[in-house]
Amino acid sequence: TASALSFMLDGLNKPVVLTGSQIPLCEIRSDGRDNLITALLIAGEGIVREVCLYFGGKLLRGNRATKYSADGLIAFVSPNYPSLAEAGISIKYNEAALLPRQEGGLKLQTLDNIPIGVIKVFPGIQFSLFEAIMTEKLRGIVIETFGAGNIPGDGNALLPIIRKAFQNGTVLTVCSQCPQGAVSLGTYETSSALKKRARSADST
Secondary structure: OHHHHHHHEEOOOOOEEEOOOOOOOOOOOOOHHHHHHHHHHHHHHOOOOOEEEEEOOEEEEHHHOEEOOOOOOOOEEOOOOOOOEEEOOOEEEOHHHOOOOOOOOOEEOOOOOOOEEEEEOOOOOOHHHHHHHOOOOOOEEEEEEEOOOEOOOOOHHHHHHHHHHHHHOOEEEEEEOOOOOOOOOOOOHHHHHHHHHHHHHHOO
16 A cells, blocks of 8 residues: 555655554554554654655655564564664654655556566476466566576576567566565576576567
8 A cells, every 4th residue: 555655646745654553453452552643743743755654663665665574563674775764762764765855746646457467486487387478468577586586497488478578568577585685687597597588588
């Protein structure tokens, strides 16, 4: 929800703070009271100008937050971007991480129903099974790889999928299954293969 709102509310110059609780508000040990009160204080101060998520003492950018735990009180984390603020005795903002004021005013963007496929790589995966979904209707495909962009084998099995993606104008994105870090194709031999196959398909 937070991620979607961050793209829908283009040019936002006011705080939109989402929060919740791991323990229901009606329970004695509920974390919802502190989350709600602090979220209201942050929204009222107006220092942040974006969609964000407050949970477990930290304010996170909406499109950088991900659910980390189903039963822990630290339910959300932001692996690749620092917290916007941390709440202890006082609320301390990370000024360097905050978005600057946006120009042009608020524009409401709609989220279209765009067909996107996801391939999560695992040992023994048969990429040929995914060729059937590579049609012109597919606008994008995300390949979730190991580590810094590694895939099983030499990458030959992915060539038909990559070729069809280029032919159909489908956006092909490679990301890591690791919660932290980034893809760096070519760092290891198995990721070099993926990089070479993409170049080969693009030239055909």
